[in-house]
Structure formats: C-alpha cells, structure tokens
Amino acid sequence: MIVAFFSFYLIFFLLYNIGWIILKELKTLTYPNLPLGKGETEAINAYLSVNNVLLLIDEKKGRTLAKSLNIKVMGTLGILALARKKDMKTVQELETNLEKLIQQGFYLSSDVILRFLNNLRS
Numbered sequence: 001m002i003v004a005f006f007s008f009y010l011i012f013f014l015l016y017n018i019g020w021i022i023l024k025e026l027k028t029l030t031y032p033n034l035p036l037g038k039g040e041t042e043a044i045n046a047y048l049s050v051n052n053v054l055l056l057i058d059e060k061k062g063r064t065l066a067k068s069l070n071i072k073v074m075g076t077l078g079i080l081a082l083a084r085k086k087d088m089k090t091v092q093e094l095e096t097n098l099e100k101l102i103q104q105g106f107y108l109s110s111d112v113i114l115r116f117l118n119n120l121r122s
Contacts, residue, residue: 026042026049029041029042030045032045034065035065036062037059040057040059040062040065044057044066044071048069054074055071056073058075076106077098077108081116081119091120091121095120
C-alpha cells in the first residue's frame with residue numbers, strides 16, 4: 001500500500017481505486033515541525049502511523065528527509081514505471097501521461113525525464 005501526498009487528483013484517484021493507496025486521517029503529528037511544506041510533513045507523519053507502506057513523494061527535500069528516517073519512498077515516475085512493469089500501461093500511454101503531467105505544471109528536470117524515458121523504452 002502507499003500513503004500519498006499528491007496534487008494530481010486523477011492519478012491519485014486511479015491508484016486509490018485499484019487499492020494501491022490508503023487514506024489515513026491523523027489526529028496528531030508525531031513530527032509536526034519538519035522543515036518541509038504542510039503536505040510533505042503530513043505525508044511523512046502518515047507513513048509513520050501505518051505499517052508496511054510506501055510513501056509517494058516527489059519533492060526532493062521531502063524525499064531526502066524521508067530516506068534519512070528509513071522511509072521507503074517512490075515518486076510519480078516510479079509509479080508510472082511500476083504501471084508499465086505490471087503491464088497496466090503501454091510505453092505510448094505512459095509517454096502521454098508524462099506529457100500531460102508536465103503540461104499541468106509538474107516539474108521534472110530534463111535529466112530525470114530523459115532517464116525515465118530511456119528506462120521505459122529499454
């Protein structure tokens with residue numbers, strides 16, 4: 001299962017509906033003062049309150065801090081690659097999904113995009 005902070009609701013909805021995401025409401029935060037945004041702070045705290053999960057987080061600072069806490073992380077591109085690996089999407093569909101994410105303002109460096117596309121096509 002995945003605990004997610006994710007601003008692209010369509011992908012969130014799809015992952016939730018196939019059982020890859022669980023929603024967790026937190027009454028209190030174990031670590032309320034992490035040097036991160038509100039969403040990343042809540043996502044890390046949600047992860048810590050659930051067993052055997054994977055944290056979906058893309059923001060570099062949040063990923064780095066999560067890894068320092070031994071949290072298993074995956075980003076959006078990792079989810080897309082997993083969809084390909086499980087034959088849920090074709091390469092062409094994933095390229096279209098990536099293009100739509102970028103058009104909607106999802107930032108990825110050109111190096112990350114090229115690496116992802118090369119791995120996807122190999």
